[in-house]
Structure formats: C-alpha cells, structure tokens
Amino acid sequence: MIEAVVFDLDGVVIDSEPVWEEVRRGVVAEFGGTWMPDTQKRLMGMSTPEWADYLTGELGVWLSPDETAATVIERMAERYRDHLPLLPHAAATMRAIADQWPIGVASSSPAVLIDTVLAALDVDVRVAISTETMKRGKPAPDVYLAVVERLGVTPERCVAVEDSSNGLRSAAAAGLIVVAVPQEAYPPDDDALAGASLVLTGLAELTPEAVARLA
Template identity: 45%
Template sequence: MTDRRCVVFDLDGVLVMSEHLWEQGWKAMSADHGYTWLAEDTKACQGKSVPEWAHYLSERTGMDEHAAADGVIEMVGEAYDRGEVSLIDGALELVQAAATRVPIALASSAPRTIIDRVMATTPVGEYFRATVSSAEVAAGKPAPDVYQEAVARLGAISEGSYAVEDSSNGIRAAAAAGLTVLGIEHPLYPVDRDASDRAAGVFHSLEDVTAVLMSFLDER
C-alpha cells in the first residue's frame, strides 16, 4: 500500500523564533497611530494571514490596510537583515528526521517573501517539497485552508498525517484539516485550553516533538 502520509510544519515559533517580531511590528504600527496594542490583540492575530491581520490593524488604527501590511512586513524584514532570526534549537533535526520518512510541507501565515527567504537562507529549505502562505488560500488560520492546500500539494491525505504548530489558531487549523497535531508551547504565548485539547500533545521542546513524531511515523 502506498504511504500517503505527510508532515506539515508551521514556520514562526516552530522553525524560527520570530513570533515576537510580528508582535513588535503590530505594536509599533499601532502606537504610531494612537492605538495601544494589547496581549489579546496579539492572540487574535497570531496565525492569521497578512490580509486578515492588516484588516484587524486597520480597523483599530484607521490605517490603510496595504500600508499597515507593508509597514509591519518591512519591520520584520529588517530584523532578518540584522541577523535577529535564526532556527530554533532542534528545528533542523526535527525537519531532517521527518523528511527521511514522509514528504514534508510548510503551512505558514507569513507572507511569501518571508517564507522564501527562510527556505533559501537556512538549511531546512532543501527538505520541503511544498510551501504555502495563508495569503494564498481563501482564509487564514484557524480555518483549515492552508493545511488542506499543503497536504494537497504533496499529493498526500490528511488521515494519518501530522502537523507541528505553536499557536492556538494554528492548532485549531491543523486539527480542522484532519491532521494529528503536535504542539510546541512558548512561555510568552501559551496555548489556549480548547486548542491544546485538539492536539495529540503540547510539548516544551522540539526534541520532545521529534521523539513523539518519530514514534508515530514508525508505527507503520
């Protein structure tokens, strides 16, 4: 029987530590336009596509949506230019291990420019057979669209496949797409209870995720 399983990874907070950069960008852009960005705003926007969080920002600041998106993306890009973003410890080993067993893809809320940059400048890039930005599908996370598209581009099926996610909206999206989700939790951005309940487990290190994922993949 042909194995049509796959593993789909999120980017920010799973492979690279950059969640805080997006939050900093949202805060800075909001402050420049008289709005105080709060933790609940970050939670609402994490996992959303660029058009979705730009609309959210526009509603609260009165900014043009395109200007809001361009401004925040430029701030994040400048952080990349300064070398402030690197792979999370254990990310390369996790990707390598998964790719030796099944095809892997990326399903990220980051814009295409950031995705392509990470794929081109870090050693994980060579292992991915497909990458999808949520801006390229109808709806961002927590809708399942970006995960469904990633699975489809691999020619895989959701049943028996896995996702690695860190955000509550991302876990919800992957679970809604029918994947078994392994969560990774960061102290600054705890996973909501309802989201953690949809995951097979929420772990505190990528090493733990790797061990559990390999045990699942090796079951058949």
C-alpha cells in the same frame, strides 16, 4: 502509515512571535492606533489581509490595510536580515523528518518571509504555502488542506506541527494528526491543546520514531 509532516513556522521553527509583536506594536503606536491586551493572541494565525484589516479597523491605524501590511512586512524582513531567530533543533529536526517523509510548511507568514526562513534552513521542503494566498487564515483549515493536496497525501495520514491556538485548531479542523509544541510566552488555549495527539516541550523531541508512533 504516516505519509507526510507539515510544519508551521512562527513559534515552531523560528522564535518570531516576539518579533511580530514588537514590529506590529510599533507600527500601531507610530500610526495612531491603540494596542490592546489581547491583541497579540488574536493576531496569531491570521492571514496578512486579516491582520492588516484588524490593525486598521479595530486598532485604529490610520494607514490603509495594504500600507499597513507593507510597512509591517518590510520591517519584519529587515529584522530577519539582521538576525533570523531559529528555535533550537529546528533545522536538525526538519532534516531528520525530511529523510523519512515529504515535509511541507503551512504558515501565516507572508511568502517573502517564508522564503527567507527556508533558504536559511536548507531543508528539502516539498510544499510551502502562506495563508496570504487563502481567503481565510488559521483557525480555518484552508492552508493545511491546500498543503496536503499539493503533497498528494490524505489529511488523516499527515502530521501537523503547531504551537498556537489558532494553528492547532486549523490543523485539527483539516483532519491532520496534530503535534503541539507550545511556546511558554504564548500558551495555547486548553481547548485547542486538547485536539493534539502529542504535546512536546521542544522540537528535539520530534524524532522520526515519535512521528512513526503517531500512526
């Protein structure tokens, strides 16, 4: 029996990865850093402290990690206030799932951005946790384990909906049943995708019936 469903946000509910890339790439260029070809892929799933340290330590941004994080997050919030890039069927899918099971959110976004998205969705999300509150971001299992604990369910009876390599690895490492909804622009690695019990082309395919069959 499925007891709960936990969603990632970036790349699953909102088409935010291009926005994150544009904003962070701009901050790196503005403050003396060098963006590398694999930077965006490496950043996906990192917690706020982790990616702020990476931008300053590895890419050469001359701001402090705290200043880097604050600058990026404020620019992301401005972009979200102008336009929230919800993915097709995201709100309807989450509402349909929430009618059947408790749902949670395990996201690498800062809490302020999670709150902005959830307010726009108007979905009954029982628990939402950001990796910024964790010592380790994805691919570590910490955030999923925290959400599952707060929901009061067991990982092996909980479904995770993810898109990125690090997100898929995080959910699998936590012992959840993994559903992958890959983004064409940022495809997950084959080994990460192999850990998914179900691979979908979009959230419209994540029906309550499809979730129930995962049991």
